[in-house]
Amino acid sequence: MRDILLIGLYALTAGAVVGLLGAGLMRLLRGRSITVHVCVLLAITVAAVVAGVVTVARAMFLSGHDLQVVLVTVAASAAVSLAVGTIFGRRLAAAAMWAAQARERERRMEAGRRDLVAWVSHDLRTPLAGLRAMIEALQDGVVADPAGVAEYHRRIRAETDRMSGLVDDLFELSRIHAGALRLSPARLPLGDVVSDAVAAVAPLAADRGISVLAADRGWPVVTAGAAELNRVVDNLLTNALRYTPANGVVRIEAGRDGRDVWLAVSDSCGGIPDDDLPRVFDVAFRGTRARTPQGAGGGGLGLAIVRGLVEAHGGRVRVGNVGPGCRFEVRLPAAGGTTA
Numbered sequence: 001m002r003d004i005l006l007i008g009l010y011a012l013t014a015g016a017v018v019g020l021l022g023a024g025l026m027r028l029l030r031g032r033s034i035t036v037h038v039c040v041l042l043a044i045t046v047a048a049v050v051a052g053v054v055t056v057a058r059a060m061f062l063s064g065h066d067l068q069v070v071l072v073t074v075a076a077s078a079a080v081s082l083a084v085g086t087i088f089g090r091r092l093a094a095a096a097m098w099a100a101q102a103r104e105r106e107r108r109m110e111a112g113r114r115d116l117v118a119w120v121s122h123d124l125r126t127p128l129a130g131l132r133a134m135i136e137a138l139q140d141g142v143v144a145d146p147a148g149v150a151e152y153h154r155r156i157r158a159e160t161d162r163m164s165g166l167v168d169d170l171f172e173l174s175r176i177h178a179g180a181l182r183l184s185p186a187r188l189p190l191g192d193v194v195s196d197a198v199a200a201v202a203p204l205a206a207d208r209g210i211s212v213l214a215a216d217r218g219w220p221v222v223t224a225g226a227a228e229l230n231r232v233v234d235n236l237l238t239n240a241l242r243y244t245p246a247n248g249v250v251r252i253e254a255g256r257d258g259r260d261v262w263l264a265v266s267d268s269c270g271g272i273p274d275d276d277l278p279r280v281f282d283v284a285f286r287g288t289r290a291r292t293p294q295g296a297g298g299g300g301l302g303l304a305i306v307r308g309l310v311e312a313h314g315g316r317v318r319v320g321n322v323g324p325g326c327r328f329e330v331r332l333p334a335a336g337g338t339t340a
């Protein structure tokens, strides 16, 4: 019985020495990836077992041959444990990374939701209060002359249209944030999407003397959801017109770059302040020019929607100041090697 206790003590001491060295090593590895930690942890465990077995074997004065047998057996099981452990350890590390990414996504979605709630409380309540005031003025006869009444009706109509546009944007954005977007990707000739968008803004452009320049041919084909791609191009083009002064120029170009298709909308807005550039895609960001809902700008959701839709396609969007204005560039994975 005493012998067994002594042998146990030997094994424990050898394991503890390896364990302490391992703990020191783990400290040195702080900040390294989870995979490295899992692999080193496994190696320490196996080394502690090997050290215990070898110490006990030596303490028992095994013959050279028997010691070799023990060592070969231990080495074989150590190799199997390390191999199995490394494979499952890597999976564990990957699962831990996914979990961390999911937590980060959830955190960003929560922040997005908070922004939206703040946006709703300000940007819908303020115009609603204005509408109520105008309706009460009409009801109470405060405004009674025909010209005044017609003007109030026109403003109520315009404000209602603007608010329903904002509610549509809000709905779209909440679908994106909730991950409820169901894309039906199809091969789309970008030229058709652009010419539809240009036709839709033609009256506004003509009204303000703005030239919208787009090539007649050479547009790439892209795989994307039709409604979503239309929305992206519409939002970028509408913004370019909205922020370009009268008689300015808006240019739309596209091309292929390796495995990507790019689409760029450039305007003559005079440039976006450097501090604002990283924030233009944030929910409810409206620069310094249009902080009130009555201003020329919209609800500050258009570019957040653009980014959400582009990222849902596995693409990315960026902005920079180029020449007399700014240039928004969307990159999407290409459909194939064709041009239309």
Ligand code: ADP
Pocket (backbone or CB within 6 Å): 239, 240, 241, 243, 244, 267, 269, 271, 272, 280, 285, 286, 287, 288, 289, 290, 297, 298, 299, 300, 301, 302, 303, 304, 326
């Ligand atoms: P908004 O409805 O206010 O246009 P967006 O999300 O579309 O909201 O744009 C956010 C802000 O980014 C705008 O308020 C404006 O300050 C800036 N911006 C967007 N597009 C342009 C552009 N083409 N030229 C200059 N500034 C732009």
